[in-house]
Structure formats: structure tokens, C-alpha cells
Amino acid sequence: MQVIGLCRFSYPALGGFQVEHDSLEARIAYLYGEARLEERFHLMETVALPCLRAQTDQDYTLVVVIGDSLPSRHVERLRNLTADIPQIQIRALPSGTHRQVMKQVLNEARTNINAACLQFRHDDDDAVSVDFVERLRQTAADCPGLIARNQTLAIDFCKGFTARFDADGIYATEVHRPYFVAAMGMYVAGGCKQTIMNFAHHKIARFMPSITIPDAPMFVRTLNSYNDSRQKDAKEPELTRLTARQEGEFEARFAIRL
Known part of the structure; x- marks a missing residue:
């Protein structure tokens, strides 16, 4: 069964952000700001991409959607960062209505629209466990009855970490x-x-029906300067510095290295 992931990398969509902007030009200026893009690139390189390289099941596709207005130097940097991950496809698209564009991208990524597939989203500042694709596929295989009776089924690995990465270590809960x-x-x-x-x-x-699996940590959500969901004063959990042993576990589970 085909597995397709979707990652938006600073794509200037119409809608799709909790932070509002007065115009498309204002959104592009915000998304392409040098300080913001430097942080996004750093998080993508150190958090979002390593776990993809290390997947125990390498049979997946990840479409990275960027704006066709992204400056060429940043496009080249992104292509260089992802060059060693053959599963990644970069698509440069004009600005459009957020959900409509992303739905079209996912359907166009299907090798056979008449065959079933599995889909996931992957933010450019988060990580999933190195066995995420394997477990996603296995969970679908474990649910033949639900799949036979439904067009769609959500599969939710709901346990993970919130983390912040500082110069002196990883802080998480x-x-x-x-x-x-x-x-x-x-x-x-x-x-x-x-x-x-x-x-x-x-x-x-x-x-749709949903399967919720809480047995092991399966994601890392980073706290950083430009989390879209943090821009409205949302309360965050208290984080503590990982021990050396826990840092090793982070590396083994998420391929995140201190």
C-alpha cells in the first residue's frame, strides 16, 4: 500500500495559518523573513529530516510543497538538504487556497487513484519515530474489518514529546x-x-472511525520562535533537561542528535 506524506515548507497559502496577515504580500514577507527561514532550515535539518532518513520502512513518498516565489537560494538550499532522501519530492506551486492546493497535491502523488493508500502530514519542525511508516502500515493491516466497511480511517499515535533545543541540551516532557x-x-x-x-x-x-495507539512515544513537537500554534499565548508544558541516557533514547527513537 502506498504511503504518502505531505510537508509544507513556508508555502504562502491563502488560509491555513492561525497567524493572520492583511495581504498575500505581507504573508510572503513574514514567511520568507531571513531570521524565520534560518530557524526553519535549522529545524528541518536537525529534527524533521533525520527521522525520515532512518525510517525502518523506506517505502514511502514525502511531498514537500514550497511557493514558486521562494527565492532561488533557498530552493537550492532545500534541494541540497534533501538530496540524499530519494523519497522526497519538492513541488513549487503558486499561492492558492490552502486545503484545496494540499488536497490536489496528495491526490496527484497517488500512483494509482484506484488503489488504497495511507497518508500523513509532517511539519518541518517536528519529528516522528523511526518506525512510524512501518507501524502506520502495520496498523492498517491490523484493521481489515474497519477498512472493508469504511472509505477512510484515522490512525493516531498519540504519545510523544514536546521539546525545546537549547545550546546546553534538549529540554522535553x-x-x-x-x-x-x-x-x-x-x-x-x-x-x-x-x-x-x-x-x-x-x-x-x-x-471517520479512528484507531488510537498510546503505547510508545511516536513524535516530537518542537517549541520554537515561529510555531504557528503558539502565536496566541497558548500555555506550554514545563520542560526539563534530558539526561544523557534520555538523549541517547531520543537519538535511537527519533534520530535527533544533541
Whole structure:
């Protein structure tokens, strides 16, 4: 079964952000700001990409969507960062309505629209466990009855970490976050054109059956200067510095190195 991931890298969509802007030009100026892009590149290089390289199941595709307005030097940097991950496809697209564009991207990535697939979202500042693709595929295989009777099925690995990366170490706390973006996937039946982008991630269980698996940490959500979801004074959990042993576990589970 084909597994397709979607990552937006500073794509200037119309909608899709909790932080509002007065115009598309203002959004592009914000997204392409030098300080912001430097942090996004750093997090993508050290957090979002290593776990993809280390996946125990390498049979997946990740489409990285960028704006066709992204300056060429940044496009080249992104291509260089991802050159050793053959599963990654970079698509440069004009600005458009957020969900409509992303739904189209996912459906166009399907090698056979009449065959079932699994889909997931991957933010450029988060990590998933190195066995995420393997477990996503295995969980779908464990649910033949639900799959036979439904066009879509959510698969949610709801245990993970919130983390901040400082010069003196990694600060983190374990969290339970049902229907979070990271480490949540969706089964889509053959012939069905719905995608994981048809649904707000935290509302997906209103529209389809869902399997929730809390057995092991499966994601790392980073706290950084430009989290879209943190720009409205959301309260964050208290983080503590990882011990040397825990840093080793972070590396083994998420391929994140201090």
C-alpha cells in the first residue's frame, strides 16, 4: 500500500495559518523573513529530516510543497538538504487556497487513484519515530474489518514529546496529544479522493472511525520562535533537561542528535 506524506515548507497559502496577515504580500514577507527561514532550515535539518532518513520502512513518498516565489537560494538550499532522501519530492506551486492546493497535491502523488493508500502530514519542525511508516502500515493491516466497511480511517499515535533545543541540551516532557498533526495518519480507500487535508486534524474523529495507539512515544513537537500554534499565548508544558541516557533514547527513537 502506498504511503504518502505531505510537508509544507513556508508555502504562502491563502488560509491555513492561525497567524493572520492583511495581504498575500505581507504573508510572503513574514514567511520568507531571513531570521524565520534560518530557524526553519535549522529545524528541518536537525529534527524533521533525520527521522525520515532512518525510517525502518523506506517505502514511502514525502511531498514537500514550497511557493514558486521562494527565492532561488533557498530552493537550492532545500534541494541540497534533501538530496540524499530519494523519497522526497519538492513541488513549487503558486499561492492558492490552502486545503484545496494540499488536497490536489496528495491526490496527484497517488500512483494509482484506484488503489488504497495511507497518508500523513509532517511539519518541518517536528519529528516522528523511526518506525512510524512501518507501524502506520502495520496498523492498517491490523484493521481489515474497519477498512472493508469504511472509505477512510484515522490512525493516531498519540504519545510523544514536546521539546525545546537549547545550546546546553534538549529540554522535553512527555505528552498525550490525541489527533495531533505529527504521527497521525489516514487510510484512504481506492477510488476515494478524500485526503488527510480534507479535515482539521483535531476534528478528524468526527468524520471517520479512528484507531488510537498510546503505547510508545511516536513524535516530537518542537517549541520554537515561529510555531504557528503558539502565536496566541497558548500555555506550554514545563520542560526539563534530558539526561544523557534520555538523549541517547531520543537519538535511537527519533534520530535527533544533541
